[in-house]
Amino acid sequence: MWGLREVTALERPPTDLIDRVVERLAGVLRPDQILTAKTDRYNRARVPAPFPVHRWRERVPDLAVLPESTEEVAAVVAIANELKCPVVPRDGGTGLTDGAVPLRGGIVVDVKRMNQIHELDLENRTVTVGTGINMLKLNEVLGKHGLIYPDDPASYPCSLVGGRIGTSGWSLIGARYGHTRDLVLSFDLVLPTGEILHVGDGIGRQISKSSSGYQLKHLFMGHQGTLGIATKATLKLYPKPEAELSPFWAFDDYDAAYRFTGALARAGVATFAGAVLFDEWKVAYLRRDDEAYIPQPADVRALTCAVLYGWEDEVRVGGKRLFRIAKEHGARYLGDEISEGDWAARHDRYATPLHGRTKSGQVVPMSWHCEDAAVNYTRVPAVTKAWHEIVADLRRKTDVFDDWGMFAYTSADTGVDYLTEIDVGIWEQRLDDDAWAMWVRAKRDIAAAALAHGGSISACHGSCREGEVDLVPRELGRGFDVMLGVKRMLDPNNIMNPGKYLLDLAYQGGDLAARLAELRGEA
């Protein structure tokens, strides 16, 4: 399996190429849009997912640009394609699978300046925005019109619409409103050749469902920046909810909370926006520093929360149905204060480094890494067990890793599948090459466990990091061959975010079928 590292070994554009790129870019951008200083480059090499700090320089791009329109993005990409210089799209840079991380140097195209609200259509309930806009900031404006764009990731206060498209994001309240792929109606995309493509249903921007031709929208979402750069998107809007209900319930053990979570999700309540299962490791972890759980009695070992949004009358009726189910399951309501506070805190409780502990309890600053998978309800307990064991094995060897517990979130309104995540603390100050190798192996094991239980490597982040990515050809089967073909057709020079998702295989000679068979474990 380590042979693949040769494929992704660092190659950088030569200096004279970069000089020519900069010279040509000066013809299409203002000087303040072309950034070549060291700090400009170092600060566009990172995403939150941990990586050995002593290897930071491997991921530093050669320059960054700050375009302000689709046309400027297209001009930049056309130059890059002509000169065969790598391009890496960067939006919020909050993803957890390194989509925005340059692996071959080149140009980072940072879209943050494209954060305009172009058109708000109150009749058809859509808004057209630049992809550099953040959802929270957008909703501050929409709220004045009684509307909301309900795409709600953990990174809601800082991630950007374009990144949500590039990763095909998952939303905490997706069981009610759908996820990014459902909420983005259409978008403009700059292809790797610099051509501009409008992706989405219908000839206008605002059609939610068509059956005309191939359905290309999904293809251009979740590609982690390997197929182009989204620049302008039209989004579906909902009425801002009149009422929110977010009860939290406690249980003596995981099994009881698990059964209850399934019952809530299967109840078919229309205002149900999601349920979250906290396992016993998560609750033990929350007792480290969470004001809601420090004082809880010892028999609070697992939790379930649910959230409902809608008109007050609907939410009341649906909420009562869930509370009756709670009664049948012996669920203990944790009270209004914790219920409301914990839900409102949902974006803020993840990435705090001081959650980290050595096994003996000393506080250490750790990077939060969330490994996620999509798993059917019936498989969640088995995956949970397997994953904790993988992390326990890391902790047997070192204090660099810490188990921060697991969540399982409903992905859909029927309870069919769950975003299952294990939160792993990683002490970056101590992350050396040996520890990194341990982590990459663990990531691979984590992904393998999800596949063994019929799931997907990722519900939420994508799966193009070292470790997990080797298993993508296995998960996708023949679909991965199609991916290679699409990539080769749309990006003839492999300039668009090269090195991701094993897509370099599309450009290599030799026996591709044999390589793929090897990756799939069929050799």
Next chain:
Amino acid sequence: MTQTEPERTVRPDALQRPFTPGDPGNDPELETYPETVHGPVPLELSDRRTAEFVEEWRNASYNCYSSGHKFCREVCPVMQVTRNESWTPTAFHANVVAMEKGELEVADIAADYVNCTQCGACELRCPNTLFTGDFYRFRTRTVDVVKAVRALAVESGVHQPNWRTWNARTDDRTHEPVLGETEISQENVRNWAEGLDIPIGGETVLFVDCEAAFYRTAVPRAVAQILQRAGYEFGLMGEQWCCGGPAAEMGYVDQARRFARHNLDNWRATGTKRVLVLDPHDYISFTEDYPKYFGAEFDIEVVLVVEVLADLLAQGKLTPTVPVNRTITYHDPCRLNKRKGIWEEPRQVLRSIPGLTFHDVDRVTQWSYCSGGGGGLPVEKPELTAAISERRLGHAAELGVDTLVSACPWSERPLSEAGDKRDIDVIDIHEIVAESLGIEVGGSRGAVGDRRCGGCAK
């Protein structure tokens, strides 16, 4: 080939069960696992100053770097107008980590650190402060990191040209050169108080910042006359120098300390026990910088005037009766709202004024508002200050107000200039209270304010 699921044949142990680390009742086996990771070899940095700096700030910087979620970004005033990730709080911390690893040097990074107003939005919005800062007694300290990098730059001989000149002129005249080419002098520092008959020294003195003392003189005149109206005894400083805060903010630390020492000694010389402060920037200097410089020796009580006013109004010692027929919104000064959590009292004060129509914007929304007037930004990058003020006035204009009330003299010059373009007056909270008390304030509201509002008639 790889197995789909790893085979594991580990005997049951303490790590197979959930536990809360540090609980004395945990399985003792937890202490017995070997540590097999050596960690990266620490780099010996050749520059002593940089090495000391990195040692001091490394954990604070990793606390940002290793979270990487960037909730600061959309509340940062500079980021909102530049959309340049190099100038974000995240970058300001990441650069320190890069210095630790020998990837960047102070000369590479110094100019980026100009792009900060030290408003404190980032460090408050950061979950590491907002959700766990009080729990761990360890919070995000972007402002301190920015100040420390600026200080390291100055010590290392990396200067920003306008800051260097500004601080040299301040050092020369003991006050900031807020009148541009017109030099300021120590003899004129009390000119604003002309005709008000305020004694010198005493147990309580009113400290007036450079901008208010020399430029927006209507503010200290309003404050002094309101306090006199309420029978509140106070004097002026024997020999007031600049608080030293701006020098500290721009990295000229020795100068800042010298100025602080002078002021503390001068208070001692006049038997002063209490300092009244009308400017949020001074309030920061006296409640954060001076305690750091002097520790327990700093036994002066520091009192913010707007809090005194709220108290005097609540006690009925002041009763505004003259209607002020304006439609206003309130600008939360960053150093009060974000950095000190003071936001209720100014609203209480404004609600006591008859005639006002008050369209309030809550304090949390205002975490992302700023005038751009702080942290030395207008000295080095006035175009960014102007852009930030224009953005702030855009928010005010959406409310349909004719007046933006602030409580910070340093915000009022850039806000007034931006307000002029939208036909919105910018008035200080103390000025508006004085007006409602029927006080003829006098003094100047600055160039724009005097033109738009006719100043405060002398």
Next chain:
Amino acid sequence: MSYRYSDEHAPPAPQRASEVAVTTHEHVFEVDPRLMERWVLQQTFPNWDTLRIMHARHDHLDWMHAHFAQKTITGSDLIAEIENEA
């Protein structure tokens, strides 16, 4: 409403809240300081800063509710309704 060095650096005596946490000011939990002796040391924290953060957190949580919905419905309210209906 005023700042004095001596007041700010004298927090309330800690009370044990759990095996790993204590309480000091009302509504404020803090880590047991013995867990911050090796790798990360605690910062100097005047009382005003602790209280500022705690109050700001509550304001932020209220803001976040209002950002997503006009009102919140409490579980206790619904439980009471269910019991009344029974």
